[in-house]
Amino acid sequence: MSRRWFQQRERGSPLLLQLILWIALHVGRPFARMLLYPISLYFFLAAAEQRNASRLYLQRVLERKPHAGQVLRHIHCFAATILDRVYLLSGHHRDYRIEINNVRALLDLADNHQHCLLLGAHIGSFEVLRALAIEERPFRLKILMYPEHNKTLTNLLISVNPEIAETVIPLGQVDTVIQVHESLANGEVVGMLGDRAASRDKTVDCELLGGTARFPVGPAVLAASLRVPVILFLGLYRGNKHYEIHFERLPDADFRDRGSRSEQIQQWMQHYAERLEVKVRDLPYNWFNFYDFWEES
């Protein structure tokens, strides 16, 4: 079996990430943006696994063999959003143009004092929403994640904004879902990303970009057991200082009929996968799963 993201080393050395952070905070965004070109080139040359993953993905989404420039552009787009996280989380979010698309999906629920889960993906930058939630406080946002993954980056972001440490609900603990339940009861919104399956997760096969990939059942099962609506959210990067936060209500996750439960869960996750496909077809370089997503090798 191919190496999944969970076994994959963190992208980039801690030193490199620290360097990006230092540059970001000391020399300002324009110069830091210039440095992204050599940094992306370094990644392109040094990280064969990620480069390959990018190629396989781009071939699917563009429906033709990508050239090196497109792979570089893909890596650069990812690096740019990493750099932006530093600014977004250090109080500079107002320097960005952040469009919010279909916020009604969220407000309609809030008007009725209804709890909800936000379901995102490793597409674009969910830090945009996190930054807005921390800085502008329209609502309190908690994020479900495995604490051990991407530790270097997480610690760096915490050093930029210590508040984000408080916004994480760690996955994989006995009381994880009890924490989610308490959070919702306190009026907080809980977000998670549903496109990556960790090795310990139960999964279903879904079609995405003409291939079959494994998706975790966790988001569907969690929403069904908490009996709360789910809203798809994506912080799409449109280039330079422009982000678009997209919200969209997903079908209610209600799988009470035991006989057809596994099919219904598959269909629910398939619908989510289809919505992701629509978005990456529009903005192909926003896909940030740099590993063998379809397990092709």
Place this chain on the structure above:
Amino acid sequence: MPKLSPQQLEVANLIVDVLNLEDVDANDIDPDAPLFRDGLGLDSIDALELSLALKQRYGIEVRSKNEENSRIFGSLAGLTDYIWRTRLDDKH
């Protein structure tokens, strides 16, 4: 396998009922075996269902980040101890 105490059997029945463990006989649960992952293979969602049932049945709230949670959800014996200890405390 050690025989269950009446209290342990009561809690074992609750677990089987609440979580619809159709293939499990409450009497067969090893009181000292882990309930989650290895033993009964319950997961974090089951932990929530169980905590809601404890509240309904015994009026006991299991909060997150309680240092005792790993023991409370660790085994049938641990869970039963916790329930009866908490009920005694409430009566005093």
